[in-house]
Amino acid sequence: MRLTRVFTISTIVIAIAAMAYTAKAAPTYVGVNQCKMCHMKQYNVWKDTAHAKAFDVLKPADQAKPECVKCHVTGDNKALPGVQCEACHGPGSEYKSFAVMKNVKEAEAKGLDPKPVNVCVKCHNKNSPTFKGFDFKTMWPKIKH
Numbered sequence: 001m002r003l004t005r006v007f008t009i010s011t012i013v014i015a016i017a018a019m020a021y022t023a024k025a026a027p028t029y030v031g032v033n034q035c036k037m038c039h040m041k042q043y044n045v046w047k048d049t050a051h052a053k054a055f056d057v058l059k060p061a062d063q064a065k066p067e068c069v070k071c072h073v074t075g076d077n078k079a080l081p082g083v084q085c086e087a088c089h090g091p092g093s094e095y096k097s098f099a100v101m102k103n104v105k106e107a108e109a110k111g112l113d114p115k116p117v118n119v120c121v122k123c124h125n126k127n128s129p130t131f132k133g134f135d136f137k138t139m140w141p142k143i144k145h
């Protein structure tokens with residue numbers, strides 16, 4: 001009986017702590033221009049890839065369909081067209097400052113994914129109407145930056 005109550009109380013405490021943590025650590029997408037200023041080299045590679053044009057390849061009618069748009073923009077947000085840096089590296093509001101970025105471990109704690117090799121299949125999968133398979137080893141060299 002007492003054990004059950006202790007269990008229930010600790011579950012509630014953990015749930016509240018988890019909620020507080022999520023509320024505090026919910027970073028938002030800032031857009032490619034915020035990364036460009038410090039990462040010109042990566043930007044110049046990215047801008048010529050299919051990812052930069054991923055929204056433009058949709059026909060106007062399809063640009064109005066949320067079920068198409070979700071994989072052709074960043075963070076499910078049409079204001080951030082194309083597959084931008086943060087679609088792979090994670091939303092940057094908390095890690096984009098120089099003070100945080102210069103320490104990769106700290107940036108990681110604030111939402112940066114420095115090697116997002118497992119993110120690709122969130123979009124490159126059977127839910128894409130044009131999907132013909134995805135192999136990281138052959139696809140990464142096409143967008144390497």
Ligand code: HEC
Nearest residue numbers: 030034035038085086089092096097098101102104113114
């Ligand atoms: C104020 C300058 C600045 C801005 C803005 C900035 N970065 Fe950085 N970034 C750095 C510095 C400095 C480093 C660490 C030094 C280095 O290896 O280049 C770094 C490192 C990185 C790394 C490599 C981490 C590793 O493993 O070495 C990635 C990925 C990255 N940034 C992505 C981004 C993305 C995405 C954005 C936009 C949301 C962004 N950065 C915005 C300065 C910046």
Ligand code: HEC
Nearest residue numbers: 057058062067068071122123124125127128129130131132
């Ligand atoms: C699950 C993510 C996802 C969804 C949902 C999605 N796409 Fe795509 N789309 C992709 C990916 C990834 C590619 C790159 C090629 C591939 O692997 O399918 C792509 C490529 C394309 C292309 C590029 C040209 C081509 O034929 O390769 C067009 C056009 C396109 N999609 C249209 C659409 C339309 C229209 C919809 C909605 C009916 C849609 N997509 C929904 C992920 C998606």
Ligand code: HEC
Nearest residue numbers: 032035039042043046051083084085088114115116117145
């Ligand atoms: C389609 C996903 C994707 C997009 C979009 C993307 N990156 Fe990356 N990026 C990666 C992957 C994956 C790696 C790690 C590759 C590895 O280490 O093998 C990487 C590595 C990096 C690195 C580390 C490079 C190094 O030499 O260690 C930086 C910095 C970086 N990206 C910045 C950017 C910036 C800035 C943008 C936008 C202009 C961007 N990335 C867009 C997937 C992406």
Ligand code: HEC
Nearest residue numbers: 050051053054057071072083087116119120123139140142
């Ligand atoms: C947010 C969704 C999304 C993510 C994440 C994503 N992609 Fe894509 N990718 C697309 C879409 C959409 C296209 C088609 C764009 C177009 O045709 O203009 C595409 C196109 C490509 C292409 C060009 C198509 C071709 O066959 O030449 C390559 C290469 C590619 N992606 C590699 C990757 C790799 C590697 C990763 C992970 C590091 C990755 N993508 C992550 C959505 C995504």
